[in-house]
Amino acid sequence: MTITTQSTSTSPLSKALSKARQSYAEKNPSSLKAYEQATKSLPGGGTRSSIFIHPFPLFIERGEGTEIVDVDGHVYLDFVSDFTSGIYGKTNPVLKKAIIQGLDNGLQLGAHTPTESSLSSALCDRFPSMDLLRFTNSGTEANILAISTGLHCTRREKVVLFQGGYHGSVLSHFGEEGGGGDLKVPYDFIVCPYNDIPGTRDIVQKWNDEVGVIIVEPMIGAGGCIPGDPQFLQFLRDLSTQIGAVLIFDEVQTARLGTGGRQKILGITPDMTTLGKFFGGGFAFGAFGGKEEIMSLFDARQPNSISHGGTFNNSPLTMIAGLTAVQHILTEDNLNKLNKMGDGLREELNSVFQEEELPFNITGLGSINQIHYTPTTEKRQGLDLLFFYLLDRGYWIAQRGLISLNFAMTQEDVRGFEIAVVEAAREVGSVM
Known part of the structure; x- marks a missing residue:
């Protein structure tokens, strides 16, 4: 195979980029x-487009705490945390103990379990909008089902979403940056400008x-860690009520960002x-929920209820890991x-970027930044x-610039990362 750099x-x-590659x-x-072996059975050598690297991706052998080790033996501090899902680090002992104990009860039971309702109750208690919920296997699946449910309730067909939004691998709207x-x-779909009240209203x-x-x-x-203006989000709440649409x-x-989002x-x-x-405690997970009058449509006790299947929706290990995470972590x-x-990381880096006139800035909220x-x-x-x-300095981030912290990190880890980012940014600035 020919690798082009x-x-x-x-x-x-x-x-400079060709030399780095x-x-x-x-x-x-x-x-x-x-x-090269992977390309024989996987198109492009992988099954997640977001983690591909040109000229070829790293292959990771193992991880522990906040570190990952590739098959060539290089150790990296992981500052992408599997695109926000790896919030627990690589080897959380509380989760490991619960999962091992759960294995003793069986891999797949194919029936309801008490843990399923315990996790759903815990999540409903956290999120003001959730009276009832249903589990799925991913955020993508949750969004598809939520949208379909909303359209079913309203008996309408159009879906408003926003430029730069990402609601799963088949629900992204990145515009030109998405490559088509x-x-x-x-x-x-009706695609509207994010954080733009007049533009969206029109x-x-x-x-x-x-x-x-x-x-x-x-x-x-995924569209760049751009916080929604509170006034804009409140406008969407008011607009949805006004026109009779379901707001998701x-x-x-x-x-x-907090126990209730x-x-x-x-x-x-x-x-x-x-x-x-991350609500699956490290396993594949999704959920959608809302007002009782909406979610009761899935109540199998009711005539003409909506059918919603999924073999792994209530996978016992996912339910146990998720409940353990919610209760203890x-x-x-x-x-x-x-x-x-x-927040401290973002403020520190932006301060240095501005003071030294380096060609970068960073946006985000809390532990998710870009x-x-x-x-x-x-x-x-x-x-x-x-x-x-940054790879040369032993730090792993998303190639698109995403940074996501995890519980295994210390303040010293973050400080070391700040120093590495500034050094790397200076190096980029020097070749412009």
Whole structure:
């Protein structure tokens, strides 16, 4: 297999990136070998587009605490935390003990378990909008079911969502940055500008009687960690009520900002909420819930109830791990400490970026943040180069710039990361 590391561009940034990719390829021969083997059965050598790296991805052998080790023996401090889902670190002893005990009761039971209702009750207690909920296997699945439920309730067809939003692998709207290659569930979408009240009002008013669902992330996640203005989110609450649409808050990521997500922090209650990622305690997980009058449509005791299956919806190990996490790890105190570290990280880096006029800034909330390359040209190349420079310093982030903290981290870990980011940013700035 031929691995291309050279760029056709002759700009200083592109030349530096080609050199960094060549160095990366030379340092990771075992990952290259594993990648070549993977391409024989997986298109592009993998099954998650978000973790692909040019010229080839790293292959990870194991992890412990906040560290991961690749097949070439390189150790990295993990500052992406599996795109916010790995909030517990790699080897949480509380979760490990609960999972091992759960294994003694059987892998799959194919029936209701007491833990299932205990976890659902705990989540309903946390989120103001959730009177009842149903479990799924991912945030994508939760959003598809929530949207479909909202359209069923309203007997309408149009779905309002927002530019830059990501509600799962078949529900993303990145615009030009998405490259035009995203698959879409064939809903009748109306795409509106995020954080833009007049722009959204002008678009939606053309379709008031046809809009059945408005779905929004309280902070745009994969689209760049852009916090939703409280006034904008309240506007969506008022607009949904006014036109008779179901308002869905996608809190798959922002649920980690507090025990009741951002809706509880802001005091804005949607009609439905979707969850995913870390509430499974490390296992595949999703959930959608909302007002009793909406979710009661799934009550099998009622005539004409909506059928909702899923072999692994209530997987015993997921339920046990999730309940353990909610009861013992995802506490208000632990989340506050983690989000405080993230806020401090963002403030410190932005201060240095501004003071030294480095070509980066960072946006986000709490423990979820995104580094942006600020020049209007070569944005992708600037972030890629920063990514490789951070790898050289022993730090692992998302190639697109996402940073997500986890409970295994210490303040010393974060401080070391801040120093590494500044050094890497200076190095990128020096080749512009």
